[in-house]
Amino acid sequence: MKLVAFFDRIIRWGFYLLFLFVPLIFIGDTSELFEFNKLWLTYIFAIVIGAAWISKIIIQKRIRIQRTILDIPIALFLLSQIISTIFSLDRHVSWWGYYSRFNGGLLSIITYIFLYYAFSSNISKKYVNRMLLVSIASGIITALWGLPSHFGYDPTCYLFRGTFDVSCWTAAFQPQVRMFSTLGQPDWFGAYLSILIPLALYYTFSAAVKKHWITFGFFALTTLLFYIDLLFANSKSTFIAMAVGFIVLFVVIAFYARRTIVKFYGLWIAVALLLITTFVVGTPFPQLAKYNLSGILAHFAPVSQTKPAPSAPAQQSASTANAITGEVGGTDSGKIRTFVWKGAIDAWLHNPLFGTGVETFAFAYYKYRPAGHNLTSEWDFLYNKAHNEYLNYLATTGAFGLLTYLAIMGLFGFVAGKVFIKFASNDIFSIDEKTGHLKQASSITTFGLSLALVVSYLTILISNFFGFSVVIVNVYFFLIPLFFLFINNMIAQPDIMTEEKEAASGQWVASIAVWLIACYLIIVLINYWQADRSYGLGYNLDRAGQYQSAYQPLHQAVAARPDEPVFKDELAINAAVMATALAAQKDPASASSAAQLAQEAINANNEITQNYPNDITFWKSRVRVMYTLSQINPQYLPAALDALLKAHELAPTDAKISYNLGLLYAQTNQTDLGVATLKQTVTLKPDYRDAYYALGLLLHQQAVDPKNETRIIDPEKQKEAVAAMRYILDTLHQDDAQVKEALKSWGVN
Numbered sequence: 001m002k003l004v005a006f007f008d009r010i011i012r013w014g015f016y017l018l019f020l021f022v023p024l025i026f027i028g029d030t031s032e033l034f035e036f037n038k039l040w041l042t043y044i045f046a047i048v049i050g051a052a053w054i055s056k057i058i059i060q061k062r063i064r065i066q067r068t069i070l071d072i073p074i075a076l077f078l079l080s081q082i083i084s085t086i087f088s089l090d091r092h093v094s095w096w097g098y099y100s101r102f103n104g105g106l107l108s109i110i111t112y113i114f115l116y117y118a119f120s121s122n123i124s125k126k127y128v129n130r131m132l133l134v135s136i137a138s139g140i141i142t143a144l145w146g147l148p149s150h151f152g153y154d155p156t157c158y159l160f161r162g163t164f165d166v167s168c169w170t171a172a173f174q175p176q177v178r179m180f181s182t183l184g185q186p187d188w189f190g191a192y193l194s195i196l197i198p199l200a201l202y203y204t205f206s207a208a209v210k211k212h213w214i215t216f217g218f219f220a221l222t223t224l225l226f227y228i229d230l231l232f233a234n235s236k237s238t239f240i241a242m243a244v245g246f247i248v249l250f251v252v253i254a255f256y257a258r259r260t261i262v263k264f265y266g267l268w269i270a271v272a273l274l275l276i277t278t279f280v281v282g283t284p285f286p287q288l289a290k291y292n293l294s295g296i297l298a299h300f301a302p303v304s305q306t307k308p309a310p311s312a313p314a315q316q317s318a319s320t321a322n323a324i325t326g327e328v329g330g331t332d333s334g335k336i337r338t339f340v341w342k343g344a345i346d347a348w349l350h351n352p353l354f355g356t357g358v359e360t361f362a363f364a365y366y367k368y369r370p371a372g373h374n375l376t377s378e379w380d381f382l383y384n385k386a387h388n389e390y391l392n393y394l395a396t397t398g399a400f401g402l403l404t405y406l407a408i409m410g411l412f413g414f415v416a417g418k419v420f421i422k423f424a425s426n427d428i429f430s431i432d433e434k435t436g437h438l439k440q441a442s443s444i445t446t447f448g449l450s451l452a453l454v455v456s457y458l459t460i461l462i463s464n465f466f467g468f469s470v471v472i473v474n475v476y477f478f479l480i481p482l483f484f485l486f487i488n489n490m491i492a493q494p495d496i497m498t499e500e501k502e503a504a505s506g507q508w509v510a511s512i513a514v515w516l517i518a519c520y521l522i523i524v525l526i527n528y529w530q531a532d533r534s535y536g537l538g539y540n541l542d543r544a545g546q547y548q549s550a551y552q553p554l555h556q557a558v559a560a561r562p563d564e565p566v567f568k569d570e571l572a573i574n575a576a577v578m579a580t581a582l583a584a585q586k587d588p589a590s591a592s593s594a595a596q597l598a599q600e601a602i603n604a605n606n607e608i609t610q611n612y613p614n615d616i617t618f619w620k621s622r623v624r625v626m627y628t629l630s631q632i633n634p635q636y637l638p639a640a641l642d643a644l645l646k647a648h649e650l651a652p653t654d655a656k657i658s659y660n661l662g663l664l665y666a667q668t669n670q671t672d673l674g675v676a677t678l679k680q681t682v683t684l685k686p687d688y689r690d691a692y693y694a695l696g697l698l699l700h701q702q703a704v705d706p707k708n709e710t711r712i713i714d715p716e717k718q719k720e721a722v723a724a725m726r727y728i729l730d731t732l733h734q735d736d737a738q739v740k741e742a743l744k745s746w747g748v749n
Contacts, residue, residue, distance in 0.1 A: 003055075007052040011052045023182060024142060026184065031100070031532050031533075034188075036532060038471040049118050050518070059511065080404045081109050081401065084396065084398065088357025092563075094106055094360060100384070101384055108471075112478045124493050129449075132483070146181025151176070153165060154169070178232075178235070187467050190230050190463070192472055193233070194238050194241050196456070198453075204216060205270075224273060228281060279293055340388075342370050347361075348395045348398065352398055357396060358396055361395055363616060380656050389464035392468055412481040415485075450487060456480055457484075534560065535570065538550040539570055542574055542577075554571040568604045571604055577628055580632055605626075619643050626639040627664075655684045681695075689736070696724035697721070699721035700721040718746075
């Protein structure tokens with residue numbers, strides 16, 4: 001086989017496997033089951049494709065990078081990400097992406113852009129259709145994998161635990177309520193399906209035009225499967241995206257085929273099936289529930305047969321319920337987004353040109369977080385994304401980043417508009433009166449696929465407005481415009497070399513060197529992946545209270561990737577807890593080990609807080625480390641207080657930080673500062689029961705004689721203390737036994 005053809009085949013198969021396996025892959029023992037593994041697999045495919053492309057360049061002795069219409073906005077967008085990374089609050093995060101999210105870091109952006117040019121420069125038009133069919137095949141597997149979970153039988157749980165049920169998921173992830181399949185989150189799953197549905201519809205109509213009825217039936221069922229799964233995902237954002245996509249799709253078809261549309265029976269059948277499916281399954285919007293089948297049946301059912309909706313389990317918190325349904329027992333997600341979006345805009349206003357740094361929203365937001373966020377059910381959640389892709393780019397990469405990102409979409413929209421204007425000049429839907437067939441079937445095929453790709457792209461833009469991109473969505477974000485350009489003959493085809501000279505020895509050496517470098521890079525990724533597995537094990541063991549068992553895997557993670565601060569952060573916490581436990585044993589050997597562990601915790605924590613001073617999570621960890629060690633030696637308590645003051649500086653409206661600061665002030669005998677801080681805390685969060693209770697206790701402490709706690713020496717402080725406690729009973733928890741006991745001990749009825 002000729003070498004160039006061999007490398008071309010590697011590149012094609014690299015893309016085939018990318019579209020096939022990235023949506024499917026998830027691994028149960030990594031710290032993040034889904035996105036981490038999808039991105040690492042994308043990196044590996046990109047490395048293999050890159051090695052084949054460079055080897056091809058070496059053999060051909062020429063560099064060919066195909067120019068496209070989108071080159072300038074893509075180049076400017078990449079430049080914006082590089083500049084933002086250079087001036088970032090945290091360059092490590094900006095390069096790799098925020099840990100647990102991963103997608104969106106500069107490395108991932110470079111990878112997606114590289115895949116764009118690798119495809120345009122090495123793949124010919126005839127393979128685009130195959131790539132799309134592979135995408136649909138992957139979608140079918142993904143949809144079928146997730147479908148049983150809606151009915152309580154999740155193949156993932158069988159894979160993880162050997163039980164064909166949903167017991168492997170926590171209360172916050174219930175596929176019976178919101179399906180997520182192999183994508184890991186309902187909104188991500190819905191966004192993925194909304195990309196594939198227009199493509200499946202295209203193949204359905206294409207088969208109908210060609211009168212291939214078996215193929216028509218297959219793709220019709222595939223479309224229906226995708227749409228049912230999208231409804232089972234119960235995602236408002238992707239339902240809106242898909243609804244808008246359907247409207248655009250059918251309005252455009254109706255406009256172009258207005259003279260013959262009544263004869264397109266497949267179109268009307270598809271519309272009817274989609275409407276019936278929506279009516280039977282329902283939508284994510286509770287306001288529309290009375291209009292679907294179950295709502296109508298409930299309305300006409302006898303009162304005695306009407307059962308109340310089951311309530312959430314007693315132990316389930318409001319925030320957990322909100323995570324499951326987006327509504328029940330928690331603040332409406334739209335209201336929460338308004339606070340997050342306002343914080344994102346404020347972060348941008350303070351960093352207008354280049355933002356705070358790629359993927360640094362977790363740090364940027366808390367500096368400008370609206371106090372009103374404290375009154376939502378997700379008041380203590382860590383927000384590492386703006387839940388709006390555009391505002392996320394605005395906050396983290398500034399006006400330059402957002403405008404260049406919008407320029408990619410805008411230019412593609414302009415190019416697509418020109419193509420559809422050209423289609424309008426031809427009566428492509430005209431029918432031959434003698435045969436009853438369409439006169440321009442090939443033009444309709446191009447038109448249909450072009451429209452499907454544009455609608456798929458549109459669903460990405462809409463779902464991104466209410467959320468953020470994940471790995472597979474970003475792959476399609478960059479490659480769908482390229483597919484469109486290919487099928488409309490706006491990309492020059494790769495040169496076909498009829499003759500290929502035998503490679504010289506120097507070319508062989510250079511090519512082998514390229515593949516050795518590729519292997520090295522893949523090994524680096526695998527080592528990182530292995531380190532994450534160790535970290536994930538240690539992290540989970542820590543959360544289960546098995547600190548001794550967690551120590552070794554956390555050490556393995558740090559040894560494998562000493563430059564990953566997240567690993568060291570968890571190790572510092574683990575070592576501090578272990579040190580405290582050993583010190584409590586009161587024997588010389590344990591004391592020596594405790595001292596070593598304490599020093600290890602301090603060294604690790606000192607390093608990450610010095611190197612990454614803007615990461616609030618590390619300062620929170622420092623508080624925990626120093627406070628834990630203060631149980632051994634009180635000299636660490638001031639260090640805990642200093643760390644908490646730094647955290648408060650980074651997140652001035654975080655009520656939990658303010659609350660803990662008030663408690664720590666009190667514990668370090670700074671009662672006046674503790675009272676003042678707790679008063680500020682209840683201003684930030686007027687429904688904070690624990691803060692009111694702590695405030696009441698501190699005020700009472702100030703009000704009584706230290707030598708005789710039954711004697712009140714400051715009636716005003718005692719009055720404030722009683723008022724704080726009564727506020728809890730009158731406003732928050734009328735049956736709070738702890739508050740009642742405190743008042744009783746004070747002699748207050």
